[in-house]
Amino acid sequence: MNNDFYKQIADKYDGLTANEQLVIDFILASNKPDQLKIKDISGKLFLSSATIVRASKKLGFKSFSQLKFYVSQFVNSKEEKLETENYDKIVDRMQSDFKKTIDMLSEKKISTFVSYINSARRIFCVGSGSSVSVSNDLNRKLKLLNYWSNDYEELYSIRDISDISSDKDVIIIISLGGGNGIVNQYLLEAKSKGTKVISITGTNASSVMKLSDANLLVYESPVPRKRMRSRLMLNVAADMVFEYIINYTYEKK
CATH class of the missing domain: 1.10.10.10 (Winged helix-like DNA-binding domain superfamily/Winged helix DNA-binding domain)
Incomplete structure (x- = not known):
């Protein structure tokens, strides 16, 4: 809005x-x-x-x-008119997005992102809109690895994070476009208390990137629609984080 x-x-x-x-x-x-x-x-x-x-x-x-x-x-x-792509064009676009996303997810960036997770007392996974499913999935995987983690998607619950978080905690925000101004305001309130904010975002989510202590950027080719966009590349980045934890961190815990 x-x-x-x-x-x-x-x-x-x-x-x-x-x-x-x-x-x-x-x-x-x-x-x-x-x-x-x-x-x-x-x-x-x-x-x-x-x-x-x-x-x-x-x-x-x-x-x-x-x-x-x-x-x-x-x-x-x-609302924008949806333009159709033939099957080959869809495959080409997704392959291109995947390659570009992997290229942007350097080991240094993944390592830095995971370091915030490992040093956190508690992890708050935040998602809004269609990105909620990605946030929920990452939260589920972190729980499987015995991290203290919960997911937050309703505005009133995201608002309450700033009341309960501290400088020992971290918020993971997942957003393709970074368009929810209310959520961003609540993140800033938590950040002002010392809570760390790390994010997985699309290239258009500059508002979220600016308030993040660490950010993983994914690539998405321009498509003639905004409200129905794939979150596949967000899932790719979240899975890279999960795999890195398993292979480089979890076995050492």
């Missing part, structure tokens, strides 16, 4: 109750917010209609319908 809209939500999000935050998270995550109805949200979240209306008004909107309108404006402005 545009910066003004993000700022409006970020400024007032903390003033919402936990249930009201669930409502806003649900609306922001919807691909078709213009089709949302209060009764549908109420049924999905098991919350009252009054909670949904109150959450909208606390953010500064006159009604649920007005909030829904602003979210819909963003979604509609980002």
